[in-house]
Amino acid sequence: MGVSILTIVIILIITVVSVILHELAHGLFAYWLGDHTAKDAGRLTFNPIKHIDPYMSILVPVVLFVLGAPVFGGAKPVPINSRNLKWHEWGMALVALAGPLTNFLIALIFFILGHFTGLIYGSGGELLAFIFTEFVYVNIGFMLFNLIPVPPLDGSRILYAISPDGFRNILATIEPYGFILVYLLIFLFGDVFSHLMLGGMNGIIDFFYLLVGK
Numbered sequence: 001m002g003v004s005i006l007t008i009v010i011i012l013i014i015t016v017v018s019v020i021l022h023e024l025a026h027g028l029f030a031y032w033l034g035d036h037t038a039k040d041a042g043r044l045t046f047n048p049i050k051h052i053d054p055y056m057s058i059l060v061p062v063v064l065f066v067l068g069a070p071v072f073g074g075a076k077p078v079p080i081n082s083r084n085l086k087w088h089e090w091g092m093a094l095v096a097l098a099g100p101l102t103n104f105l106i107a108l109i110f111f112i113l114g115h116f117t118g119l120i121y122g123s124g125g126e127l128l129a130f131i132f133t134e135f136v137y138v139n140i141g142f143m144l145f146n147l148i149p150v151p152p153l154d155g156s157r158i159l160y161a162i163s164p165d166g167f168r169n170i171l172a173t174i175e176p177y178g179f180i181l182v183y184l185l186i187f188l189f190g191d192v193f194s195h196l197m198l199g200g201m202n203g204i205i206d207f208f209y210l211l212v213g214k
Contacts, residue, residue: 001130015061019075023051025102026078030095035084051075070197072145089161096157100143107139111208151178
């Protein structure tokens with residue numbers, strides 16, 4: 001399908017659903033590990049207003065889709081107090097991993113359903129094929145983007161857990177300026193990001209086909 005108002009609306013809906021489930025996974029996993037900060041802040045909800053960041057959740061994904069680039073983005077980070085978590089930095093790493101893992105599972109579920117029903121190949125029409133395909137690609141894009149090891153993205157929490165104290169101090173120093181750094185990287189090296197993301201997405205799709213024996 002070409003770019004139209006309908007396709008943009010579909011991308012927005014897919015984006016909102018995906019980021020909500022991503023952030024809920026963070027908050028729920030933190031809650032299970034002993035931290036109630038997200039719950040107390042009202043973030044354990046499906047209300048999109050609580051999760052959406054106008055830039056990363058709406059503008060960036062839509063612009064990337066219109067430009068024909070791999071779609072990625074994020075949401076407002078769920079507040080977590082790592083001192084309340086079991087296993088501390090390792091608990092934080094697990095909380096961080098929960099978000100990208102959720103996006104991976106969403107992509108895998110839509111791929112498997114779409115593959116075995118034929119919907120992803122157009123058996124139910126072009127619109128359903130587009131929806132299933134974009135659920136797969138958008139969620140893979142979100143997963144890969146959030147695994148970039150730059151604070152405050154999820155990959156930095158995982159990197160923090162396995163790093164020596166000296167490097168942890170560097171990550172902590174970068175943290176207050178993390179989103180600015182991420183925005184600059186997107187604007188200055190957008191082509192490089194798109195190339196790397198596309199390579200990673202294609203690799204994961206190849207893995208999905210391997211799982212279904214094709």
